[in-house]
Amino acid sequence: MAQTTKATRQNRTLTVDFQDPSTYFELIRNGQAFVEFVLAFILSIGFQLAHKATCTGGGYVTRHSHYARIRLGGLTIWRIQCTSCQAVFTVLPHFALRYRRMSPEVARQALIATHGGLSLEWCATICHISPMALYRLICALGQHSLVSVLVNCHLSLPAYILADEKHSTCLTERVYLPTIVSGRVIWHLGSSDSKSAAAFTQSYSVFQQAALDHEPSYQVRGALIDGFDSTVGSMRTLFPGARLGFCLRHALNKLPDKLVGVSASVRRGLRSKFHALLHRCRQRKSLRVVALGQRLRHFVNRIDATVGEVHGERIRH
Ligand SMILES: [Zn+2]
Numbered sequence: 343m344a345q346t347t348k349a350t351r352q353n354r355t356l357t358v359d360f361q362d363p364s365t366y367f368e369l370i371r372n373g374q375a376f377v378e379f380v381l382a383f384i385l386s387i388g389f390q391l392a393h394k395a396t397c398t399g400g401g402y403v404t405r406h407s408h409y410a411r412i413r414l415g416g417l418t419i420w421r422i423q424c425t426s427c428q429a430v431f432t433v434l435p436h437f438a439l440r441y442r443r444m445s446p447e448v449a450r451q452a453l454i455a456t457h458g459g460l461s462l463e464w465c466a467t468i469c470h471i472s473p474m475a476l477y478r479l480i481c482a483l484g485q486h487s488l489v490s491v492l493v494n495c496h497l498s499l500p501a502y503i504l505a506d507e508k509h510s511t512c513l514t515e516r517v518y519l520p521t522i523v524s525g526r527v528i529w530h531l532g533s534s535d536s537k538s539a540a541a542f543t544q545s546y547s548v549f550q551q552a553a554l555d556h557e558p559s560y561q562v563r564g565a566l567i568d569g570f571d572s573t574v575g576s577m578r579t580l581f582p583g584a585r586l587g588f589c590l591r592h593a594l595n596k597l598p599d600k601l602v603g604v605s606a607s608v609r610r611g612l613r614s615k616f617h618a619l620l621h622r623c624r625q626r627k628s629l630r631v632v633a634l635g636q637r638l639r640h641f642v643n644r645i646d647a648t649v650g651e652v653h654g655e656r657i658r659h
Pocket of ligand 1: 393394397398399401424425426427428429
């Protein structure tokens with residue numbers, strides 16, 4: 343009964359990067375410096391403290407109380423409080439995990455080892471933790487999809503994406519890792535035994551489903567791809583309204599292979615011309631996007647003239 347009437351408690355635990363444990367132990371001796379460091383850190387990562395709804399602002403944050411985590415060797419943990427709304431925040435240093443005894447570094451190693459296929463028992467043994475602790479860690483952290491984590495971090499779903507598959511090996515098997523990125527953020531990282539369009543569609547649909555769960559009206563407006571048939575097929579299936587573009591970086595990487603039988607020095611020269619063209623386009627110094635198409639056509643015409651029309655045709659494609 344008591345459980346059902348209780349309002350949901352907001353998680354007010356802040357994990358703060360003190361860079362080095364010694365910095366933390368130095369700072370907790372000085373209340374003012376400690377609070378200032380915590381607030382500067384929160385600001386630097388672009389977050390805000392979750393005050394109570396009743397908070398009128400205008401208050402300041404002060405140190406409230408502390409306690410010792412016995413199982414972490416008596417580590418002192420401080421709480422800070424907003425003087426306006428009385429909200430209390432627990433400040434967890436980066437080298438301690440919430441509710442967990444193992445260090446983040448050990449947790450990371452153990453998770454990587456299990457992900458790589460090592461048994462729970464072996465991972466626990468090499469990391470000096472109990473198999474049960476590792477199992478609980480997997481239950482707690484393994485449930486999150488990239489999309490829900492990033493959306494929780496207040497990132498908006500990407501309207502334009504870049505989709506590509508990394509070819510890799512798992513033991514002796516070939517595997518493909520369908521990946522969706524936008525800017526510097528990875529939104530999807532799958533794994534597939536096959537490079538068929540159906541396999542890629544299934545992998546990319548995990549991203550699509552997670553995004554739709556969060557925002558039912560979500561639509562991808564454009565996708566950059568390398569032109570691989572399975573990627574094209576999966577994008578057309580999942581995001582029929584999206585405009586597909588070919589990634590110029592891939593075109594650049596593939597250029598030398600397309601010029602079979604041409605001397606290395608000529609290939610190098612053409613590649614660097616192409617590179618300079620794209621670089622100037624990215625910097626938008628002297629070249630607008632409209633002009634890029636024109637320059638690319640000139641570039642291919644030059645290949646026609648210098649190394650032959652057969653090569654020109656392939657590059658044009
Ligand atoms: Zn407040």
